[in-house]
Amino acid sequence: MTKSFPELSSKIILAPMADITNIAFRIMCKKYGASLVSTELLSANAISRENNAVLKLALFDKSEKPVSCQIFSQNTKNLLKAAKILENKGFDIIDINFGCPSKKIIEQGSGGALLKRKNKIAEIIKAVSSSIKIPLTAKIRSGFKNRINAVEIAKICEENGASAITIHARTVEQEYSGKADWKVIADVKKAVKIPVIGNGDVFNEKDAERMFKETSCDYIMIGRGAIGNPFIFKQINHYLKAGEIIKQTKEDKIKDYFEYIELAKKFNIFSIKDAKSKAQEFTKGLEGSVKLRRELNGVKEWVEIERLMKSLVM
Ligand SMILES: Cc1cc2nc3c(=O)[nH]c(=O)nc-3n(C[C@H](O)[C@H](O)[C@H](O)COP(=O)(O)O)c2cc1C
Known part of the structure; x- marks a missing residue:
């Protein structure tokens, strides 16, 4: 049975970011109102071998809760083993990365490369979600330049036990260039019942308001807008509640x-x-x-x- 995604204290979530979302930065974001924070993507292969350097990146503080740990691999057994280890460490959510465009990850057949293998995604989500007691989520991209398949992938994730889905509305080829196409988030929201987390190009209050309006997504995930700026969570939450723009000195x-x-x-x-x-x-x-x-x-x-x-x- 699919575990429900937890009720969060606000609609704004911190994105997983390599070399950015360490424990100290996550605590700052939480303090300013990020309702969910996440580790950067961690190798499930390394965690399954209990690699100390990677396990060090999976330390969190009680004040961060609820806290998510993001893992990547194309090896179902390793993902499953890593998810269990992380569940035992007290994480509230496990998130699997199906979107990373970095050459190193794609060459391993992980991250964004998996968006071409829907049966493999089904196998991974089913195996991991049925083996842990906490919710499993997936973070995907829109798809590829010649094949936008986020709706299909999101449905597969939902059918196989994912509790929520994040869509970074860029293709794998786009990496971080060009604009995110929020229409894809709106399409996914129409197609699934699990919570949809919209992601891509939200840098301020007005962007957030517009993304909610244009996509009807349940939550918004902020990446680059939070770098060096954990205060953004307070700004956006305040604006959504009170309609006022606040500035930090x-x-x-x-x-x-x-x-x-x-x-x-x-x-x-x-x-x-x-x-x-x-x-x-x-x-x-x-x-x-x-x-x-x-x-x-x-x-x-x-x-x-x-x-x-x-x-x-x-
Ligand atoms: C420096 C940096 C590191 C990132 N590392 C990760 C990561 O570890 N896992 C992941 O799923 N996405 C990663 N991303 C992508 C972000 O989570 C997010 O999807 C992307 O930046 C789009 O959101 P934004 O427009 O709010 O920045 C990273 C992005 C940046 C800029």
Whole structure:
């Protein structure tokens, strides 16, 4: 029997993003009102071998709950084994990636490559959903340039036990270029009864309002709009409730950056490389950020990054 997708506290969800949605970043997004957060895509093959480096990426904090773990593989047995391991670790949802366009993943026959193999998707969803007690979801793309098949794939996922489906409304070939075609999300919503999570090109309150209106999707998943900007969840939720647009001050943005760094240190994922890239992400568009980007080049010590970030608001 299909497990129901949980009732979430808001309509806005954080997208899984490699090298971005680590434990510290997810906690920040949750604090600002993301109703569901997810790990980045993790190799089910590695998890099934209990690979420590990958299992480290599957650590989460209680404050994140409900929390989803995204896995990829084309090997049903490994997906099943990994899903059980992750369920035992306390994840609330397992999500399978059927959309990643990266060459490395496609060459393994995983991610977006599986959208060409509907029987394999049926086999995977059936085997995994019937072996775990928590809901299983799938994240797909629209399909391929010559074959948009999201409706067909979404129906297969639903029939075989998926509890919800996310559609990133771009083709695999598009990767991240061009515009997302939200019509595909609307078509999927009409075709299935499970919750539909719309994804692609939502960067602000008005985009979110428009996606709900044009597609009738149940939830919206935000990716790039949240990078360096966990406050976006508060902005969109507030707008959907009160119709008002709220802004974050430069001081508060810098404060968020330091809060992220504190969390990264607390959970032992702090690195100079990440502190530098997050400094760029959290200050994007702010006055002084172009100069900061230049100055960060070649910086090797945290104290120096800290000084540069503080100088932006002094
Ligand atoms: C840096 C980055 C990393 C990503 N990593 C993942 C991933 O691990 N798993 C996944 O399903 N999608 C991944 N995506 C895709 C996003 O989840 C999302 O589907 C896509 O960015 C479209 O949403 P957006 O327009 O809100 O950014 C990634 C996207 C970006 C920009």
